Amino acid sequence: MIMYDIFIPDTGADRRRKMIGDYEEIQTIKELLHGSPQGLSITDISKQLHLHRTTAAKYLDMLQMKGDVDLRIMGTSKVYHPSRRVPASVLRSFYDGPFILFTTRLTVKDFSSDLAAYGIEGDITGVELTDKELSPLYDEAMTELCKRAVLGSFAEIDITTPDKKDQKNLHIRIIPVVFDDGRAGCAFLIQDVTDLAQARKEVEICEKELKIVSEDLNEFVFSCTPEGILKRVNHPFCVRMDRKPEELLGFPYEPVISHEDLERLSKMKQEITPTNPSQTISFKAIQPDGMMAFEEWTYRGIFTQDGKLSGYLAVGHDISREKHLEEQLNTFHASFEALVKQRTKEMRQANQDLMKEIARRERIERELLIIEAAFNHASDSILLFERSGRLWRANETSCRLLGYSKDEIAAISVFDINQEITPEIWEEMWEQAEQEPGISRVTSTHVRRDGTIIPVEVSRTFFTAGPMTLFCSIAREIR
Template identity: 40%
Template sequence: MRGRQMAQDRKETENIRQLLEKTPTGLTITEIANTLNMHRNTTAKYLDMLVATGETDCKRIGAAKAYFPARRVPVQALPLITPPATICLTGRLEMTEATREATHLLHLPEMSGHIPHTAVPDPLFRDESFITKCREAVAGTPGVHHTSTTRDHRKITLEVRLIPIVFADGTAGCAVTFTDITESAAAEEERNTWKERYTALSEDLTEWVVHISPAMTIEFANAAFCRHAGRPEDRVTGIRFLPAFRPDERQHLDTLISSLLPGKHPVTADIRAIRRDGSPGWETWTIRALGEAGGPITGYHATGRDITALKHCEEQLLQYHENLEENIQKRTAEMQQANQALMTVLAEKEDLERELLFTRQAFDQASDSILLFSRDGNIHQTNRTAEELLGYSREELAEYTVFDVNPSLTQEAWEKMWNTPEPGRKERTISVHRRHDGTIFDVELSRTFVQADGEIYFCSIAREIEKSKNSPEP
């Protein structure tokens, strides 16, 4: 009899939990009882059980209480997931627990019961912005705060994280963790300083300066190159480097670049080019591979300049030693070749832009959600349907991973899928996706691997499985 009752309790609490997952904004006891056809007192009992276990949060709205899924860490699990320096605050921001490292860091008095946050000697607990974040964490919203303090006569920078927690008696609170990021903060500041210096220096150069990624896309270009390319800086970043040259010179440059290694000598090449006015010209480029010696290439540094005038001077010197008629024929042939190359470049550019525009429109207008993931799980490309289905903007999706989109996917399963990727092989399955508001919904997936520019991506094409209105609630 008791076992039957326990099974019934588990079933009812699971029904309540699933209902709250579908309504993350919260439901009252009456709304839950009416939806699940349960007695109000029974519903209240099960909700108290879920609050005590930390699975549900409760917030008073007027005279009623609203219950919603908890995103809290049980206080017993904190030692497994937090840094050594950690303290726990109650809903009234009274400190109940502190690790030895936190006691030493904050110069805390000996613990004897609850300590009000105003009694903590560290100036951090008199910072109103920090106290506000503490209250938000108690209410269920995690936060991050950065501060500086002195320890052992040395100034350090701390990253303070505020984590919503639930105590053993079911009451809400927050954990405050402290991580020393002095070295990383100093390194980031130094990196930004050197970047500013380098940018300022390169802006004054008349030579073209270009930073290129390992995938051969432009990451940075100085003002001189932007003027040469006839593009503003925000339209130069991200374009491919090699297509800026004549088709017959790309293979030559590609061969030179593929021979580069970090720590080795750069390569220099004189390249025939077509100037913006359509006339033939010459450019000289010096390209160096970046990275630790013997390690992988992290990018390329390229400098170039227009040497058309120099080449013309060389040609004029040759004219004194060659037959006039031969020079005329040569120049005519060069002009014809330049015109043909110009027409080829223009045709390729028009075809490429037309194809890219058509592909992008078709990609965005597809009725199914399409997501391309890189090997590390980051989102590489997304179409408009995916943004609408998941409730994210394109910029927001770029910061999420495959595990954020599909909460049922584990790291182990993801690695297994990448063990033997076969571009072109399609697989259909049923899975789930998670929207921006936390809603989990079923989707029909068509999955495959695609290859582009020497890289392999995981393509997920999803269609939401619409639930029948007459089908019973789970």
């Protein structure tokens, strides 16, 4: 009998099932290694997963080249443990910045072509880390960091290139890598942060200047995050809070004020925008010593270039004295207004009394005008004399009778008009009038201005008007 070997080709479905099986077994190996950080040998893995040693070794080689596992030789055994290495081939394909790849002996195995900007020129393959060709990027701490990276640890370092004319600030990440042959190494991922370093330096200078200025102020100053976490405080604020800076920084701050004032403060913060970055509020706050104080605060929003709120800068001061003065001033105003109202009322009453008095005087003046008219137009001569004998008043009839003008007659006396009356007789007449007041009628003579003597019939009397007593002579010419 002739036996024939029959060849049955793999179908596409068979290949897919095989690939899925390989993937599941590789994932199982990774999970197994993560559950055993101390590492497992090929024998351990093949026994636990019921795999052939060759299959397990193939899977481990694949994981090692991917950077998922590391190999450690312990005696005659190869022990595998989890790793986070980056495949060097992947790094070349997907990292677009400058880099240098080192072997386990810290010699250059590969590098990018854009290192000239950092002072490294030419082919540096095989150059050791400490050689002068790499001196622009070398720092004393790098050797130890690279050794750790070769063993699987990540590190980073900031350096400054030695070229003072074109000095650069570089941030170098040192990461563990694995080459295509499964050997370990490390890589420098170089990032130029000169602009960032300069910006940070300027920020530090600004922060120092702000700190110096804020410490010299009498006002309370603090900066905080949008959530109120304190980032910076000055000395007056620490004194106000009765706390040290380290007891305040990193903790949320909220003034001890009434619920209504807290709502006003929260609403005010919501109104702060890039176009309206500053708002001011005043409230009554409880101090650490339990005393009440009036405070006024100005909150200024700090925004990023895209308009996002990054925090607040708050400046406040105690306005208790101003508030007390304001309250006193309000009290004075109220008292003054009450006094003005009282004085206005009194003045209104005084004005009313004055108007009544004016009306009364106007009435008296009208009466006096009437009396004056009657006095001047009387048919008889009326002369009024003071006790000294001087003429006090004369009517128009007396001026016509005696031939004087009004101005002229004002200068004469009783002795000029009636020559029969001497100073002695005049004094007796006054004394007699004090004892026996009344009206007397006599026939006498008057002397005219031209010296003519005319006979007259005279009615004489004394009368008192207020503080003044006068002698009244009413004369009529006898024809």
